[in-house]
Amino acid sequence: xxxxxxxxxxxxxxxxxxxxxxxxxxxxxxxxxxxxxxxxxxxxxxxxxxxxxxxxxxxxxxxxxxxxxxxxxxxxxxxxxxxxxxxxxxxxxxxxxxxxxxxxxxxxxxxxxxxxxxxxxxx
Amino acid sequence: xxxxxxxxxxxxxxxxxxxxxxxxxxxxxxxxxxxxxxxxxxxxxxxxxxxxxxxxxxxxxxxxxxxxxxxxxxxxxxxxxxxxxxxxxxxxxxxxxxxxxxxxxxxxxxxxxxxxxxxxxxxxxxxxxxxxxxxxxxxxxxxxxxxxxxxxxxxxxxxxxxxxxxxxxxxxxxxxxxxxxxxxxxxxxxxxxxxxxxxxxxxxxxxxxxxxxxxxxxxxxxxxxxxxxxxxxxxxxxxxxxxxxxxxxxxxxxxxxxxxxxxxxxxxxxxxxxxxxxxxxxxxxxxxxxxxxxxxxxxxxxxxxxxxxxxxxxxxxxxxxxxxxxxxxxxxxxxxxxxxxxxxxxxxxxxxxxxxxxxxxxxxxxxxxxxxxxxxxxxxxxxxxxxxxxxxxxxxxxxxxxxxxxxxxxxxxxxxxxxxxxxxxxxxxxxxxxxxxxxxxxxxxxxxxxxxxxxxxxxxxxxxxx
Numbered sequence: 001x002x003x004x005x006x007x008x009x010x011x012x013x014x015x016x017x018x019x020x021x022x023x024x025x026x027x028x029x030x031x032x033x034x035x036x037x038x039x040x041x042x043x044x045x046x047x048x049x050x051x052x053x054x055x056x057x058x059x060x061x062x063x064x065x066x067x068x069x070x071x072x073x074x075x076x077x078x079x080x081x082x083x084x085x086x087x088x089x090x091x092x093x094x095x096x097x098x099x100x101x102x103x104x105x106x107x108x109x110x111x112x113x114x115x116x117x118x119x120x121x122x123x
Numbered sequence: 124x125x126x127x128x129x130x131x132x133x134x135x136x137x138x139x140x141x142x143x144x145x146x147x148x149x150x151x152x153x154x155x156x157x158x159x160x161x162x163x164x165x166x167x168x169x170x171x172x173x174x175x176x177x178x179x180x181x182x183x184x185x186x187x188x189x190x191x192x193x194x195x196x197x198x199x200x201x202x203x204x205x206x207x208x209x210x211x212x213x214x215x216x217x218x219x220x221x222x223x224x225x226x227x228x229x230x231x232x233x234x235x236x237x238x239x240x241x242x243x244x245x246x247x248x249x250x251x252x253x254x255x256x257x258x259x260x261x262x263x264x265x266x267x268x269x270x271x272x273x274x275x276x277x278x279x280x281x282x283x284x285x286x287x288x289x290x291x292x293x294x295x296x297x298x299x300x301x302x303x304x305x306x307x308x309x310x311x312x313x314x315x316x317x318x319x320x321x322x323x324x325x326x327x328x329x330x331x332x333x334x335x336x337x338x339x340x341x342x343x344x345x346x347x348x349x350x351x352x353x354x355x356x357x358x359x360x361x362x363x364x365x366x367x368x369x370x371x372x373x374x375x376x377x378x379x380x381x382x383x384x385x386x387x388x389x390x391x392x393x394x395x396x397x398x399x400x401x402x403x404x405x406x407x408x409x410x411x412x413x414x415x416x417x418x419x420x421x422x423x424x425x426x427x428x429x430x431x432x433x434x435x436x437x438x439x440x441x442x443x444x445x446x447x448x449x450x451x452x453x454x455x456x457x458x459x460x461x462x463x464x465x466x467x468x469x470x471x472x473x474x475x476x477x478x479x480x481x482x483x484x485x486x487x488x489x490x491x492x493x494x495x496x497x498x499x500x501x502x503x504x505x506x507x508x509x510x511x512x513x514x515x516x517x518x519x520x521x522x523x524x525x526x527x528x529x530x531x532x533x534x535x536x537x538x539x540x541x542x543x544x545x546x547x548x549x550x551x552x553x554x555x556x557x558x559x560x561x562x563x564x565x566x567x568x569x570x571x572x573x574x575x576x577x578x579x580x581x582x583x584x585x586x587x588x589x
Contacts, residue, residue, distance in 0.1 A: 042342035115404035
């Protein structure tokens, strides 16, 4: 769990942390690969929501270099398969996500990230 | 030309029946024509005749609607056998294709009654004029002809077992198409047999009805912002959707063993890989980077009776100290520090939830959630005034518990406009909605524990009697 699709949707939300708060950086990430069902329509529909550079960066940080730096225009099957693998099959089980701006550490335990804010961090 | 189909429903959750039919029809993209006569749409009766374009649509409904018991091609009905048979003869063009050599059997059954075997045989013989030539096959017939007698509800009366036999209100006849295909799912998802559940887990049948209201299907993404022990995640995922869950209390999602409880239960149903992710956060302080992510939001918000709704912050207005909390207490789970929480009043929560849905849903997306209401005080306007621009009510079905109940509210996003994320600030919402209507579900928790008494004095006097 903490698939890269999730990582791509979460930004640091601590009080006052509104710029450079995405993407969160992985720290001490323990990865597991698990098969997921391929659904081309889902991927095509979700692509407009993806921050491409952040996705490629996160994948590379975890050692997966299968995605091109630029988002291709042609969504052929080969590309969708790669996208599927990166978005849905790479799970960060342990470690943390760190805000590049305020350095807040969001720990990941058993695949569940703890995104709760402390009292002094809520708006 | 549309054909009439006879639907036989389970006699539970009356108010959920028509919304479920409409949702499943919308999911598969076809129309259902209901009778113009309101008496024919009476959901306290198990029978209903619906017009559909094809038998395939009838099968799709039976395959997905939890409340359907039988679906038949409708031939005839009557208040007596004479009347029904007379009408059935006129329907010969519909059934004559089965006369020559189709194997068949009869099914004769009754609602609120048991027909003695001897008379069951008489009933079957009454259809001799149809003159079916095919062989009778009790195990694998090509068609099953179904005859249902409908008796008035006589619960609570004492009578001989077969007393009143034949005194039915109406008899219905048709060719059976499908027998409860989706209904057994309520057993499959039985909470008692689940690998992981909690004291506030939603019962299986209701979780399935909720999943149908979300129009869950493969390739969709559904979010539960108060996922708790994940009851609705399993059913929506079972229908093919990816599910994302968050909760302010991570212990609810994970339980005591590894892997997390929700994943263990999802694995039991073969849908673990459709749990997109689980995340611990307070939805009023959420980390979502952008909106328009989800096809549906489904949730049973905590309303304070067994589990109180909480949000981050302090109950009293004491100024928090600057800087991080001074003491870190080591805990067995990852939560080294537990931030303080304050109660989240129900009417505020409901209104925030709709604003959140408008921001987080894709256009046409649905929000499905339970709202507890005080039966005597509830007015339709309570639900109407929760709404905001761009959101419309699709269904509002009551599950009645007597002095209180809960309503399954289905809301659709009808706008393509982009809205900002909600502020979750009670002060802000009041100024935005100048309407001063106070919904009956406001302070539901307090009303519940006061036993829904109109005012304190009555509660006091009843307390003295005890």
